[in-house]
Structure formats: structure tokens, C-alpha cells
Amino acid sequence: TYTNKIDKKGRISVPSSFRASLIRDNFSGVIVYESIRSKCIEGCSLERLEHLSNSIDSLDPYSDERDAFATIILGGSVKLPFDSEGRVVLPDSLIKFANLQKEACFVGKGQVFEIWDPKEYNEHYLKAKKMAT
Numbered sequence: 001t002y003t004n005k006i007d008k009k010g011r012i013s014v015p016s017s018f019r020a021s022l023i024r025d026n027f028s029g030v031i032v033y034e035s036i037r038s039k040c041i042e043g044c045s046l047e048r049l050e051h052l053s054n055s056i057d058s059l060d061p062y063s064d065e066r067d068a069f070a071t072i073i074l075g076g077s078v079k080l081p082f083d084s085e086g087r088v089v090l091p092d093s094l095i096k097f098a099n100l101q102k103e104a105c106f107v108g109k110g111q112v113f114e115i116w117d118p119k120e121y122n123e124h125y126l127k128a129k130k131m132a133t
Helices: 016-022 046-057 064-075 092-097 118-132
Strands: 002-005 011-013 029-034 041-044 078-081 087-089 103-109 112-116
Touching: 002 011, 016 029, 016 103, 029 046, 029 064, 029 087, 029 092, 041 046, 046 064, 078 087, 103 118, 112 118
Parallel strands: none
Antiparallel strands: 002 103, 011 087, 029 041, 029 078, 041 112, 103 112
């Protein structure tokens, strides 16, 4: 878990340990989209998004569930390239969705990571800890 500052242009540095697992031959950046479960942004590699797309494709093509996942994850995903300093520019719509202000908390969760408002993440963490114990 890392907390980084967001500048006035919406740029934020992606932690180097996260960047290392995201860089691939054909794309040096991250895919981000609104979380379906929480008030945060989810991020992943292009490869992971392709895996999610295949999972969505396996659902009934006319189901509301498939449409919802395709709309939020695939339709709402944004490809953000890294700049020379390992930063990305978060879209205003995602900043507003996750209620981000001056800082954001990056939380690794295996093949994906989440970007949270630090205060909201702390509340989420405490609820998760209570549920897990």
C-alpha cells in the first residue's frame, strides 16, 4: 500500500513495484476503470483486461449481468500511458468517482490494484479487517 500526491493536472506517480508488473512489450502503462464493488478506481495490465474481457464474453450474451460488466469494465476502461517519471494522468471523471483530492492510496490486490481516497480506504480497511477476524 502506497499513498502518493495528485498534482493540479491530475498526475500521480504509480508505485514502481506496480509499474514493473504492468509494463509489456506493446504498452507501457495501466488500464483503469470504476470499481464495481467500492468507491475506488481499479487498475490492471492490458493482459489482465483481456482476461476480464474473455470472462465477460463467457456470460450469456443477452444477460443484464454481462451488459453491466461490459459497460463498467470494458466500456469504462481508460488506457493511461506512463510518462518518463512513471506518472499517469487520471481522468477527471475517475477522480470524481473515487472522491480523490490531493492524495491517493494505491492498494495491491494480486492481479489488480485499487486507487482510493486515503480516508475512505482506511474505513474500508477497518471494515474488511473486522469481517476477516
